[in-house]
Amino acid sequence: MYRSHNCGELNASHINSEVTLAGWVQKVRDKGFMVWVDLRDRYGITQLIFDEERTPKNIMEQAQKLGREFVVQVKGTVIERASKNPNMATGDIEILVSELTLLNGAKLPPFTIEDDTDGGEELRMKYRYLDIRRNPVKNSLIFRHKVTQEVRNYLSKEGFIEVETPYLIKSTPEGARDFVVPSRMNPGQFYALPQSPQTFKQLLMVGGMDKYFQIVKCFRDEDLRADRQPEFTQIDCEMAFVEQEDILNAFEGLTRHLLKEVNGVEIDQFPRMLYDDAMRLYGNDKPDIRFGMQFGELNDVTQHKEFQVFNAAELVVGIAVPSGNAFTRKEIDKLIAWVKRPQIGAMGMVYCRYNEDGSFKSSVDKFYDQEDLAKWAEVTGAKPGDLICILSGDTHKVRTQLSALRMELAEQLGLRKPDEFAPLWVMDFPLLEWDEDTERYHAMHHPFTSPKPGQLELLETDPGAVKANAYDLVLNGNEIGGGSIRIHDKKTQSLMFDYLGFTPEEAKAQFGFLMNAFEYGAPPHGGLAFGLDRLVAILGGQETIRDFIAFPKNNSGRDVMIDAPAAVDDAQLDELSLKLNLNS
The missing domain is CATH 2.40.50.140 (Nucleic acid-binding proteins)
Known part of the structure; x- marks a missing residue:
């Protein structure tokens, strides 16, 4: 012993x-x-x-x-x-x-195995087995286990059945890039690793499984960031004989359960917001509603003077920063420099101080009087002591820029409290989005998403206006889950493929198995998938996901511990009927 x-x-x-x-x-x-x-x-x-x-x-x-x-x-x-x-x-x-x-025995570790270590991130990832001995990482992995156990227990009690779906599937052109796997037994042919079990869970609904879930690995060959990995884990769910309201209620229940059991937090309200309103009021489709600073559109109260920057803009929009009038000129200049960084891309920022005595002082006083500035305050909801920050330009770009500034200010002001949770449903996304590079529409979610009832006919006349029967669950400014009511009949699915630019032959080659299944009595169905890595990180009070993954990749998609990806020898390539030409 x-x-x-x-x-x-x-x-x-x-x-x-x-x-x-x-x-x-x-x-x-x-x-x-x-x-x-x-x-x-x-x-x-x-x-x-x-x-x-x-x-x-x-x-x-x-x-x-x-x-x-x-x-x-x-x-x-x-x-x-x-x-x-x-x-x-x-x-x-x-x-x-x-x-x-x-x-x-043991060699002297390359960094101290302490809560506050002297090891940098890359070094700790190279020796991840040592990093896991540290309490912050160890406790994060234990926390992840607790969350997944609660998910399994809750869904099982609600009648969901956990079913495993294949990892070696067929590559499809929609969505992110696939990781492909050569088949030795079928020379010149390839499997793909699944970006999601989407079609398989729909087939399970055709098979009568009724309520399915799976905690499943998925793979996307795309650029990485702090909350994204090439392999990630989903809580994947699907339900048959349901409408949108049934799904929202089911997964509000799961989210409430997790917040209560894991964090000891009771959540009553899950507000709902239209996609168009989220973009207009917050500049993105996953707004953090733990704090205010809603956008105020200022075209009507700024484009009547000789300030050409605003007059030439498609959108002039601002936010009121609570108690921001306390910022020094040096601090405001730092904000202006921050929005002008290449990552944000703004040309500059106009600001207006709302003094405690009710007067205003702006960076464009040459063009606007006190009455004008009072209207800015009214539109943005500013109060005495606040600072109004205004950006202008192309509508889409300026909303994205102001959204980034809003989040940066919230971080600086301590408004993004990790122990405070504010869930939100964002609904009625566009069904299609226009891609300038390919000059055609792409599915905003995936090609199996159903349009909102009564909007199918709009595909003929105004495809960009069609809304999807889709919904995202947002928590603290992060999308933690998304899903939709699916198309469940062959005729509508064929029509969708037509509008997405598939020829009948391409649609049959890629998705013929699903279309055939629809001919054998597919029930109405829909579902949702949570991003487990991100969900666990948020519940754990963190923004990044790496410490909640046992062996994560770095920002280049590399595993620096085992040095992967790596070259394979010529014999393996020959066996797979592959030849590498690194000079081409």
């Missing part, structure tokens, strides 16, 4: 007990006549004590040779600690060691 107890469970009730522990050496403090060792495992830390009077000489000598991260087993007696540590669960006791066994 390697251990009778773990390193986090012993306390004063165990005094005088004989115990066996095993773990890693966290720290050694050697006073010559006495040695203290902090022994760590997944559960906590227990202090070991060795002294010249009570410890056999050979054991004492062994203890003095221990280094950080050595793996050891000890046997000894639990005794009361002379200098108690109230910050440790085991701080009332220590182990007087009688036997010490070295199970494995």
Whole structure:
């Protein structure tokens, strides 16, 4: 038996007990006549004590040779600690060691295995197995386990069945780039790794499974950022014989359950917002509604003077920053420089101070009087003591820019509190979006999304105006889930493929199996998929997802620990009927 107890469970009730522990050496403090060792495992830390009077000489000598991260087993007696540590669960006791066994030595780690480490992110990812020993990462992985268990328990109780779907599927041209896998047994042909189990879960509905879920790996070969990985995990769900309201209610229930059980937070309201309103009021389709600063469109009250920057703009739009009048000129100049960065792309920013005495002072006083500025305050909802920030330009671009500024200001002002949760449904997305590069419409979600009832005919006359029977669940400014009511009849699905530019032959080649299934009695169905990595990070009070993934990739999509992706030898390429020409 390697251990009778773990390193986090012993306390004063165990005094005088004989115990066996095993773990890693966290720290050694050697006073010559006495040695203290902090022994760590997944559960906590227990202090070991060795002294010249009570410890056999050979054991004492062994203890003095221990280094950080050595793996050891000890046997000894639990005794009361002379200098108690109230910050440790085991701080009332220590182990007087009688036997010490070295199970494995260890090189000096390349960074300290402490909560506040000296290791940079790339270094810690290279030695991820060491990083996992640190409490922040270890606790994040345990937290993820807790969330997934709650998901499984809740959905199972609600009658959902977990079904696994294939990882080796067919590549499709819609959506992000696929990761492709060559088939040795079918030379020149390829599988794709799934971006989502979309068609399979629809086929499960045709198969009568009624309520399906799966916690599933998905893969997208696209550019990365802090909250995106080439492989990610979804809580994938589908339901048959449902309308949109049924799905919203079902997954509000799951979200409420997670917030209550995991975070101890009760949520009553799940407000609903139209996509068009989200874009108009917040500049993006996943607004953070924990704070205000809604957009005010200012064209009517700014384009009547000789300020050509505003007169030439398609949209003039501003936000009122609460208590922003306290910003110094230097701080405002920093904001102006921030919006002019290439990542944001604004040409500049106009600002207006709303003084406590009710007067205004703007950066464009040459063109606008106090009456004009009062109208700016009215439109943006500004109050005395606020600062009005205004951007102008092309509608789409300026909304995106002001949205980024709103989030940056909220961060600076401490308005994005990680322990505060504000869910929101965003609904009625456009069914199609125009792609300038290909000069054709693409499905905004995917080609299986149903248009809103009564809007199918609009595809003939005004395709861009058609709304999708789709919905996203937003939490704290992050999309945590999205879904739709699906098309469930062959005629409508064929029509959708037509509008997306598929020839009948292409549609049959890519999705003939689904179209055939629809001819055998497909029920009305719809679903939703949560991004588990992002959901867990938000519930854990973080913005980035990496610490909640055991072995994440870096921003280049590389696993720096195992050095992947990597070249394969010529024999493997020949076996797969592949030839690489890196010079082409």
